[in-house]
Amino acid sequence: MRADEIPPDAKRRILVFGGSTGIDVYLDQKNEMWTHQVQNKLNATPKQPKAWVGNVARPGLTTIDNLLEFDLMLPNLPHMNMFVNLVGVNDFQLALQSSYWRVPTLGDHLIATFSIMPKKGWRNLALYRFYERIKYWWKGSHGRFVQTENAKNFAKWLHCRQTAPKENLVDLPNLDDGPANYRLHLNKLVDRSEVYYAPMIFLTQPTLWNANMTPENEALLQAGGVGPRRDWCTKKIYYSPAALARGMKMFNDVLRDVCRRRKIYCIDLAARVPKERRYFFDAMHYSEAGARLVSDVVTAGIIDYRAWVAHNSAH
Secondary structure, rough: OOOOOOOOOOOOOEEEEHHHHHOOOOOOOOOOOOOHHHHHHHHOOOOOOOOEEOOOOOOOHHHHHHHHHHOOOHHHHOOEEEEEEEEEEEHHHHEEEOOOOOOOOOHHHHHHHOOOOOOHHHHOHHHHHHHHHHHHHHHHHHHHOOOOOHHHHHHHHHHHHHHHOOHEOOOOOOOOOOHHHHHHHHHHHHOOOOOOOOOEEOOOOOOOOOOOOOOOHHHOOOOOEEEEEHHHHOOOOOOOHHHHHHHHHHHHHHHHHHHHHHHEEEEEHHHOOOOOOOEOOOOOEEEEHHHHHHHHHHHHHHHHHHHHHHHHHEE
16 A cells, blocks of 8 residues: 555545556655655645545556455555545456456466455465565566556656657457446446445546657657557557547546446546646556646545535435
8 A cells, every 4th residue: 555554643544546646656646646645635634534545546546446355455454534536548448458468367367456465375375475576577578568667668668669660559459348348347346346335436538649749848758559568569550649549538528427327526637637748647547736736626526526525415
């Protein structure tokens, strides 16, 4: 969990779920990570209860993994007052099979979601667990996630995307059951939150992808290759920015519709974060300025939540 320890006087305990855009792996925790900024801004706001914001997002996680966190992790944590979920971009990429080296099995999802899992008998030995982790890391280096592990890998994917010929930019394939599965998992997440009598707040996913990208913005693109990551630098075939923008909007629209139908509070980050270079580190991860903006929007949304509930109850 990327967070402070829970202070004993915290009256508002917020747990954030999501992928790499939720965990902010590129930014320092104390002063830059958007979730920590939300905590600081809530605590600096007069008449707001003492807040603690925990962050259990991890690179590459989808709504399937978020459900595993609810089922296997939440029962072992202190009671939370609110859940915040920044979702969509990894579910979209999974539907595209872009970055993911294969359709993940339940075992793959479990390994991606949790660093350590208890096993029975000799499989619980540290040496065996170490072997499994090394095997998983090796698989990851051959195309499991968009999220890069170090600057060398990031530079590699960036170079491959930037040197891809224009004629190798393709349109979206049929996403099959991707949007429908996303809708199903979102509804299950709402059901899980109701068990804990804690509201779920969903955030739509902003990205830099756009139909008419400036050369300065396009120079940041490194994700969105066709197939697993190991193919990107050899085949250099990528989905066009317009196609990726259209697909991301499709998944954000599914989220908006679920929020409307289930009467769930949705903070539309995708509509609030401009598609400008200064807010992004690449196509989806936030820069320092982006994290500040996201934290401002989310903080204001959390403060306004009670008024939103009162308004919707009256109608």
